[in-house]
Each structure stands twice: as structure tokens, then as C-alpha cells.
Amino acid sequence: MSLDTVVEDIREEAHARAEELREEGESRAEEIISEAEDDADEILEEAEGNAEREIEQLREQRLSSAKLEAKQKRLEARRDVLSDVREHVEAELANLEGETREELTRALVETSSAEFENADTVRVYGRADDEELIESILEDYDGYEYADEYDCLGGVVVESDQSRVRVNNTFDSVLEDVWEDNLQEISNRLFEQ
Template sequence: MGLEIVTKDIQEGARAEVSRIKTEADAKASEIINEAKDVQKKMLGDSLAKVEEDLQKLHQQVISSANLEVKRITLNKRKELLDKVYSQTAESIKSMPASKKEELLKHIINKYEASGARFYSSKASEETARKLSSLTYAGNVDCIGGVVIENDDGTIRFDFTYDSILKNVYERSLKQISDTLYG
């Protein structure tokens, strides 16, 4: 009987040890599971924060890109309109009555011919310009009207073509024209 009691004591001790180890293992497993859940929650929260931040940045980039595109399109349309105004003004000058063109040409020649020795004009204005000026006629230039006056050695040229005058006035008045058209 002594051996059975020893065996029984060993078995009970082993069972108690197994039970203790199992309880410790369950507690440790529960602790590990809880830590893993906490880490998972933190990682999920961090991931959500990162995704929200990335979405915010992407949203801002899309808005900025769209705003730039709208500005580009608006500026292109304004430029098209300003170019159209410029072209229409040039066409208005071309279609001026001959008497107005002659009056304008006479004013330019009277005011500036003392500064030169020869002059150039458009083919269409040649006859009128020759009639109005005492300077030597030097040939034609490609323009809608007006004259180019040059000194004897050709080192100084005064460009009084309507094209040049229109361009200068247009460039000086561009801001005012733009403000008038677009407010």
C-alpha cells in the first residue's frame, strides 16, 4: 500500500502542477492576446490616421491642380480675346477711309520728316506718301500703313508704321484693356 499512496501523491502533485501550469499558460496566453489586440488597435489607428492624412494631401493636390487648370484655361481665353481685339483693331485701321489714312500719314510726315533723309511706306500708301513728303522714297515695307523714316547713313530709323504704333499703344494699354474687359 505504500507504493500506491506514493503513486497517488505523485499523480495528484502532477495534476496540481499541470493545473497550475495550465492556469499560468492560460493567463499568459490571455495577456499575449490582449497585448496583440492593443498592438492591433494601435496599428489600425495609426493606419487610419495615415490614410486620412494621405487622403487630405491628395484632396489638396487635386484641388490645387484643378485651380491651376482653371487659371490656365481662363488666361488662354483672355489672351485669345485680347488677340482678337488686337486683330479687329488692325482690321479697322486697314479699312479706314482713304481720306483718314491720308490725314494721318500727312500728320506723321509733317512732324517727323525733318529727322530723316529717306522714307519707306507700304505698297498701298506709296503714291500718297510720295506726294506728301519731300524725302527720297527708299522702297516698300510690309505694313498696314504709315512710314519708316531713316537718316542718311541708315543708322537711325523711326518706325511710324501703323503696325508699330498699334503694337506700342496696345502694350502700354494692355492692363487698362484687360481691366476694361474683365473688371
């Protein structure tokens, strides 16, 4: 075996080994690339899933917020309508005249008088515009006198020194009681669903 043959064998072995290493390197590189692509696909799927969940969560939050805001606006509108109705009723009560006003005022004085059966002097307060009306009604009651004006829509406030009771039978107080007792029904009629 000559030196040339040995060199040639070593060269062939080196080439074969180099080819083997190159093939192993390419194979390993393909594995690494494939794993990286698989990892990238998983990361992409996870990112897309997270993004979709965040979008859905944000959509739900906005929808919930919009529903709440709409509900609040409906409630505000209902309160405004109820307030307008109440103001209208108060205006109607304040503007009552003639027999209707007299009948209502007389009934309120009569109801109040039950609390003051044994009193010598009973003071009755009422709306300034109703002074004459109240005085004429009080002519039917012994010991009753118009005392002074009371800021109200109408009706009377009655008190006596002999009693610790003060009876508020104004249109305002009656309206308040009726309003509170019937608010749900009033609301249902106004906002039938």
C-alpha cells in the same frame, strides 16, 4: 503510508501542478492575446491615420493641380481674346480710308520730319496701297520722295543718307507702343473682375 497513498499523493500533486501550469498558461495566453489585440488596434489606427493623410494629401494635390490647370486655361483664353482684339484693331487700321487715313499719315510724316530738318534727300517708305497718298503728302516737303513699299498697315518709314536715323512711324509701330503701354488697362476693361 502505503504505496497506493504515496502514488495517490504524487498524482494529486501532479494534477495540482498541472492545473496550476494550465492556469498560468491560460493566463499568459490571455495576456499575449490582449497585447496582440492592443498592438493590432495601434497598427490599425496608425494605418487608418496614414491612409487618411495620404488621401488628404492626394486630394490637395489634385485640387491644386485642377486650380493651376483652370488658371492656365483662363490665361490662354485671355491671351486668345487679346490676340483677337489686336487682330481686329490691325484690320481696322489697315482698312482706314479717306480723310482719316490721310490725317494719320500726314501726322506721322510730320512727326518724322523733325529728325531730318537738315537733310537734302529724305526717302519715305510706306504701304504699297498708300503710294499715291504718301506722294501727295510729300509734295509739301522739300527733298522728300517716296522710295519704295514697306510691309505695314499704313504710316511711313523715313530715312536719309545724311542721318543715321531711320524713323519707323508705321501704324504697326504706333499700335505696338500703344498696345504695350495700355495692355493692363485693355485687359482690365475686357476682363473686369
